[in-house]
Amino acid sequence: xNSTTDSDMGSGLLNETLLRRQEKREQRALxxxxxxxxxxxxxxxxIPVGWLFYLSFIGDNGQLSLEHYQKMIEYKSYLxxxxxxxxxxLLTTLLxxxxxxxxxxxxxxLPARVAGFFMLAVLLPFWTSLLVRxxxxxxxxxxxxxLNDFGMAAGLWDEPLKLVxxxxxxxxxxxxxxxxxxxxxxYGSMRKIERDMMHAAANLGASPIQAFWKVYFPLSLxxxxxxxxxxxxLCLGFYVTPAVLGGGRVVMVATQITAILENQYNWxxxxxxxxxxxxxxxxxxxxxxxxxKLDAALFGKx
Amino acid sequence: xxxxxxxxPSEKPTALPIRIQSLTKKYGKFYALDSVDLDIKSGEFLTxxxxxxxxxxxxxxxxxxxxxxxxGSIRFGDDEMILTPPHKRNVGMVFQSYALFPHMTVAENVAxxxxxxxxxxxxxxxxxxxxxxxxxLASLGARGIEELSGGQRQRxxxxxxxxxxxxxxxxxxxxxxxxKKLREQMQIELKHLHEQLGVTTVxxxxxxxxxxxxxxxxxxxxxxxLAQVDTPHAIYNRPANAFVADFIGESTMLPLTxxxxxxxxxxxxxxxxxxxxxxxxxxxxxxxxLSVIRETVSDPQQTLVFSGTIREFVFQGDTxxxxxxxxxxxxxxxxxxxxxxxxxxxxxxxxxxSLGLNRSDVIIIPRGEVQ
Numbered sequence: 001x002n003s004t005t006d007s008d009m010g011s012g013l014l015n016e017t018l019l020r021r022q023e024k025r026e027q028r029a030l031x032x033x034x035x036x037x038x039x040x041x042x043x044x045x046x047i048p049v050g051w052l053f054y055l056s057f058i059g060d061n062g063q064l065s066l067e068h069y070q071k072m073i074e075y076k077s078y079l080x081x082x083x084x085x086x087x088x089x090l091l092t093t094l095l096x097x098x099x100x101x102x103x104x105x106x107x108x109x110l111p112a113r114v115a116g117f118f119m120l121a122v123l124l125p126f127w128t129s130l131l132v133r134x135x136x137x138x139x140x141x142x143x144x145x146x147l148n149d150f151g152m153a154a155g156l157w158d159e160p161l162k163l164v165x166x167x168x169x170x171x172x173x174x175x176x177x178x179x180x181x182x183x184x185x186x187y188g189s190m191r192k193i194e195r196d197m198m199h200a201a202a203n204l205g206a207s208p209i210q211a212f213w214k215v216y217f218p219l220s221l222x223x224x225x226x227x228x229x230x231x232x233x234l235c236l237g238f239y240v241t242p243a244v245l246g247g248g249r250v251v252m253v254a255t256q257i258t259a260i261l262e263n264q265y266n267w268x269x270x271x272x273x274x275x276x277x278x279x280x281x282x283x284x285x286x287x288x289x290x291x292x293k294l295d296a297a298l299f300g301k302x
Numbered sequence: 303x304x305x306x307x308x309x310x311p312s313e314k315p316t317a318l319p320i321r322i323q324s325l326t327k328k329y330g331k332f333y334a335l336d337s338v339d340l341d342i343k344s345g346e347f348l349t350x351x352x353x354x355x356x357x358x359x360x361x362x363x364x365x366x367x368x369x370x371x372x373x374g375s376i377r378f379g380d381d382e383m384i385l386t387p388p389h390k391r392n393v394g395m396v397f398q399s400y401a402l403f404p405h406m407t408v409a410e411n412v413a414x415x416x417x418x419x420x421x422x423x424x425x426x427x428x429x430x431x432x433x434x435x436x437x438x439l440a441s442l443g444a445r446g447i448e449e450l451s452g453g454q455r456q457r458x459x460x461x462x463x464x465x466x467x468x469x470x471x472x473x474x475x476x477x478x479x480x481x482k483k484l485r486e487q488m489q490i491e492l493k494h495l496h497e498q499l500g501v502t503t504v505x506x507x508x509x510x511x512x513x514x515x516x517x518x519x520x521x522x523x524x525x526x527x528l529a530q531v532d533t534p535h536a537i538y539n540r541p542a543n544a545f546v547a548d549f550i551g552e553s554t555m556l557p558l559t560x561x562x563x564x565x566x567x568x569x570x571x572x573x574x575x576x577x578x579x580x581x582x583x584x585x586x587x588x589x590x591x592l593s594v595i596r597e598t599v600s601d602p603q604q605t606l607v608f609s610g611t612i613r614e615f616v617f618q619g620d621t622x623x624x625x626x627x628x629x630x631x632x633x634x635x636x637x638x639x640x641x642x643x644x645x646x647x648x649x650x651x652x653x654x655x656s657l658g659l660n661r662s663d664v665i666i667i668p669r670g671e672v673q
Contacts, residue, residue, distance in 0.1 A: 200401035202388040204415035218405045
């Protein structure tokens with residue numbers, strides 16, 4: 001640092017070497033900031049996933065083999081698990097859109113301060129433990145739960161409704177937990193729509209309904225796609241809620257993996273399931289990104 | 303949805319007059335519009351001019367139907383519009399933000415109002431072409447909005463606003479986002495476009511020079527009330543009150559004294575011979591109307607003379623600006639064109655000076671609050 005301009009004799013241009021050295025030093029400093037997280041990613045994600053990948057190709061006799069993958073094709077129960085997983089994820093996503101879109105729209109048209117208050121109502125459950133929320137739904141929905149007691153007391157239905165330990169209960173619980181993941185990006189994209197856009201649409205002759213479908217909805221689409229994908233992908237690996245509210249009837253991949261590990265202690269089979277789910281998810285994301293021009297949706301480009 | 307007149311090709315739209323009566327809009331206790339009456343003639347270019355918060359945009363939005371006034375009437379021609387929703391008012395509008403739809407191309411933006419009116423694809427394409435040609439963007443129809451410069455966006459917004467041949471065109475500070483040079487060019491273009499289309503145009507701006515350049519008439523608005531509605535010439539030369547005199551152009555206001563017979567004078571100088579009714583009056587002097595006098599005035603009946611001392615002198619290139627005190631308590635500012643030889647270029651603080659004001663340039667207004 002004490003070098004003067006006179007010592008910079010190596011190059012033809014004044015201070016060129018020193019300036020380049022300074023730039024390199026700054027780049028190294030920036031890189032070192034990213035280093036801890038980079039190491040963490042390698043230690044927590046790359047190595048374990050690679051290990052799983054490896055395990056899935058090891059047969060029961062300890063040799064390299066494809067037997068776990070063959071079993072997945074042979075046994076119908078595996079196919080059923082994957083069908084259930086994608087079905088539940090898709091339904092949850094649709095349910096979230098159905099509930100979340102009007103909610104986000106309502107929040108977006110409110111003045112920012114009032115919207116902040118309502119947003120708190122969306123986020124508050126988000127900050128409570130997932131397990132607590134799931135069991136709360138169990139309390140509400142079960143045979144002698146609050147909802148059934150209330151419904152029958154009010155004479156709305158005579159027999160207790162089967163609201164839990166099935167697909168219905170799973171969907172209710174999962175949609176509730178996933179809702180903020182959809183509402184937040186959707187709300188963000190809606191907030192960005194200028195009020196002048198809707199004024200312009202009306203001014204040019206669009207009725208409120210036409211203005212919504214031709215202008216507002218297309219402009220909010222990027223947020224909706226981003227939110228939906230987050231919800232869908234998170235649902236694919238969901239464990240707690242389907243396990244508790246599904247009551248063993250809704251077998252998703254994560255549930256199956258646990259079952260295999262607990263009952264058979266078969267790491268190879270469990271790993272193979274995980275690998276297939278991962279690959280299937282990546283394929284879906286890839287196709288979606290081609291069809292929906294995802295970069296724009298996820299990275300906020302217009 | 304629309305009458306045939308709107309969809310027939312190559313037919314000039316007939317302009318509509320706008321009649322606004324007792325229009326009032328309150329936000330809480332604040333009057334954004336305070337019983338405004340305004341007649342806008344058919345085919346006229348009228349500018350609503352005022353400082354921010356004066357109510358000019360509120361008035362424009364009320365004409366477009368984007369806010370609901372508390373009372374009053376807005377008529378387009380003979381039709382009462384006060385209850386008509388914005389999408390049925392059939393007025394073109396250029397927004398300050400342009401409000402172009404980013405998910406549509408230039409051509410799709412311009413075709414949007416035609417599509418909603420059920421114009422056939424063929425005719426729509428033709429009219430979009432025509433409109434884009436008018437705003438000199440003929441080749442850019444397939445571009446996305448994000449690819450356009452500010453000036454180009456402005457033109458697309460304009461094309462979209464008149465492509466469906468509305469009989470009224472509203473513009474909300476459409477040039478405020480452009481740089482000075484482009485803005486001045488667009489002012490001339492907009493004026494030409496107005497002459498070409500012949501639609502009644504209501505234009506909102508806070509830029510007095512823009513208003514003076516473009517308008518047939520200017521409505522100066524302040525605190526939700528119209529301060530004066532008149533031609534640019536009259537607004538500048540005969541401001542009706544202190545607000546207009548101060549807001550439009552530069553001016554010095556000198557308090558006048560009224561003698562027993564109703565004549566007005568300033569520091570012993572008789573300003574008006576004709577008696578005026580009781581009240582307080584001010585003399586308004588535009589800086590460029592004062593001239594430095596070196597010899598004795600040839601016709602004192604024609605010219606008022608103020609003698610004073612130079613307090614400040616600033617050379618500004620094409621003009622020079624100076625401040626002179628003409629009494630113990632009053633300064634006047636004056637401005638004159640410079641030339642390389644003139645001795646006036648070398649006025650210094652402390653120099654005595656005589657300033658002449660042509661009697662025809664005398665402006666007398668009732669004294670009042672400037673704001």
